[in-house]
Amino acid sequence: MERAVREVVASGAFALLSGTVLWPPGTVxxxxxxxxxxxxxxxxxxxxxxxxxGVGFGRLTRVRARRFLVGGVAAYVVGMVAIEVVSSPTSPVHLVWYAAVLACLVGGTVLGR
Structure with missing residues (x-):
């Protein structure tokens, strides 16, 4: 059980960091x-x-796809709430693009395993 929690938390942290690096909020x-x-x-x-x-993370950690997905979705929710609170965007397009980034991270993690 402890390993599962660690994998979910590590996956969430990685997904949040990756999303921020790949598509920094407010930075163009x-x-x-x-x-x-x-x-x-x-x-x-x-x-x-x-x-x-995602491939690199999957190879390095050997995290299970389901655990990565749980951590990634949690990171997505945290990130989207933070963007809404901090910048109050006029368009919901960030919801789509960050979801696409997360989907690619998940797919890459699966490929990396």
Whole structure:
């Protein structure tokens, strides 16, 4: 039981950190890249990097996919609440993009195992 809790907490921390690094709230450093290569390519690169992060985490920790998913969903909820409280976004698009990042992290973790 203790290992399961550790895996869920580690997965949540990793997912929250990865989401923040890949798509920092309020920071738009990806727009500089998108201006050069286009939005679609930029989004594809971000999601591909998320898969890579997940593969690395899965290989390193050998975490079970279900535990990673539980931790990742908890991180998603915490992150979305924090974004709503801190920045009060005018559009709900962040809900979709962070969910896509999480899905790629989960998929990568499964591939990494």
């Amino acid at each position: 450093y990806w727009t500089a890249i998108a201006a050069v290569v286009g939005k679609s390519v930029t989004l594809g690169v971000v999601l591909l990097v998320a898969v890579g992060f």
